[in-house]
Amino acid sequence: MTAQNLLTVRDLQTAFHTEEGAWLAVDGVNLHVKRGEILGLVGESGSGKSVTGFSLLGLIDPPGEVMGGQVLFKDQDLRQCTEEQLRQLRGDRIAMIFQDPLMTLNPVLKVGEQMMEAILTHYPKTPKAEARQRCCNALTQVGIPSAESRLNNYPHEFSGGMRQRVAIAIALLNQPDLIIADEPTTALDVTIQAQILYEVQKLCKEQNTALIWITHDLGVVAELADNVAVMYAGRIVEYGSVTEVLSHPLHPYTQGLLNSMPSFTQPGSRLQQIEGMAPTLTSREQGCTFRPRCAYAHPACAEAPPPETAIANRQYRCYYPLLQEATA
Ligand SMILES: Nc1ncnc2c1ncn2[C@@H]1O[C@H](COP(=O)(O)OP(=O)(O)OP(=O)(O)O)[C@@H](O)[C@H]1O
Numbered sequence: 304m305t306a307q308n309l310l311t312v313r314d315l316q317t318a319f320h321t322e323e324g325a326w327l328a329v330d331g332v333n334l335h336v337k338r339g340e341i342l343g344l345v346g347e348s349g350s351g352k353s354v355t356g357f358s359l360l361g362l363i364d365p366p367g368e369v370m371g372g373q374v375l376f377k378d379q380d381l382r383q384c385t386e387e388q389l390r391q392l393r394g395d396r397i398a399m400i401f402q403d404p405l406m407t408l409n410p411v412l413k414v415g416e417q418m419m420e421a422i423l424t425h426y427p428k429t430p431k432a433e434a435r436q437r438c439c440n441a442l443t444q445v446g447i448p449s450a451e452s453r454l455n456n457y458p459h460e461f462s463g464g465m466r467q468r469v470a471i472a473i474a475l476l477n478q479p480d481l482i483i484a485d486e487p488t489t490a491l492d493v494t495i496q497a498q499i500l501y502e503v504q505k506l507c508k509e510q511n512t513a514l515i516w517i518t519h520d521l522g523v524v525a526e527l528a529d530n531v532a533v534m535y536a537g538r539i540v541e542y543g544s545v546t547e548v549l550s551h552p553l554h555p556y557t558q559g560l561l562n563s564m565p566s567f568t569q570p571g572s573r574l575q576q577i578e579g580m581a582p583t584l585t586s587r588e589q590g591c592t593f594r595p596r597c598a599y600a601h602p603a604c605a606e607a608p609p610p611e612t613a614i615a616n617r618q619y620r621c622y623y624p625l626l627q628e629a630t631a
């Protein structure tokens with residue numbers, strides 16, 4: 304199983320240290336991604352999606368700390384890598400796309416200069432003309448017209464949607480094996496978002512690039528991903544193929560997310576919200592953290608966090624999964 308996986312994450316734990324102690328924002332996360340696979344990592348605000356993404360790449364700064372677990376990328380444990388080894392991997396074999404493209408783009412450098420740098424840092428012997436041609440091709444691939452002349456523009460000369468396309472082009476430049484994208488289209492309007500999703504999906508499939516797409520939007524997951532991991536309060540509470548999870552959720556939280564989505568509800572019917580609030584780091588329950596909001600909660604749910612249970616290719620953390628509905 305591991306041999307086929309490009310990335311295998313085991314029991315990842317990331318804490319934030321405060322005066323009251325260390326709080327686990329990521330609490331025993333297991334994930335795996337194959338080459339060319341698109342995994343949607345979905346959950347409400349504060350569930351630990353970004354902290355997971357940053358932890359994988361060794362980008363957690365104090366007061367945060369990765370406390371445990373393995374991050375196997377092609378059988379190399381990234382947690383054992385030096386900062387220099389991680390720098391070599393980032394932007395080459397593994398790329399990250401952030402919500403704000405200005406986290407990738409330097410406002411005072413022309414886009415072409417930044418793209419050239421992204422290639423030459425990792426492959427310094429590339430002839431300049433060849434590198435420039437690759438930059439041009441990458442901009443064209445993500446749907447930026449007049450790529451040759453756009454290389455001479457500064458980031459502020461692009462619209463928000465175009466700027467995000469440039470950041471995506473940079474991520475794709477060195478044909479990485481894995482891209483981690485943290486809500487890169489959330490700030491864009493829906494038509495631009497749909498175009499970008501379609502293009503990224505096409506490029507990843509063409510280049511056999513694996514993609515972890517972090518989002519709070521199950522609609523985006525439905526459009527884009529092969530598999531989905533649903534995160535709640537630092538844990539993956541449900542995992543499986545998008546088709547299976549969205550048609551037969553096993554975890555009450557996933558069901559709640561689906562019921563609160565317009566596109567999964569009959570036209571004209573009222574949307575349902577998940578009652579209550581997602582817990583903050585310091586207010587998390589002892590047992591199942593979803594228990595206070597769960598319509599199926601039972602006293603046993605307060606005792607210990609539900610273990611990860613697997614059925615076929617599905618995984619879930621719940622003592623009372625929606626099995627009858629799933630198999631009905
Ligand atoms: N630098 C930090 N210091 C303290 N706590 C932090 C820090 N960064 C994140 N956290 C906490 O870790 C938890 C997970 O945060 P994270 O940013 O991963 O959530 P998220 O799922 O990405 O949410 P969103 O959808 O809002 O981006 C939250 O409770 C957050 O408050």
Ligand SMILES: [Mg+2]
Pocket residue numbers: 352353354485
């Ligand atoms: Mg986030």
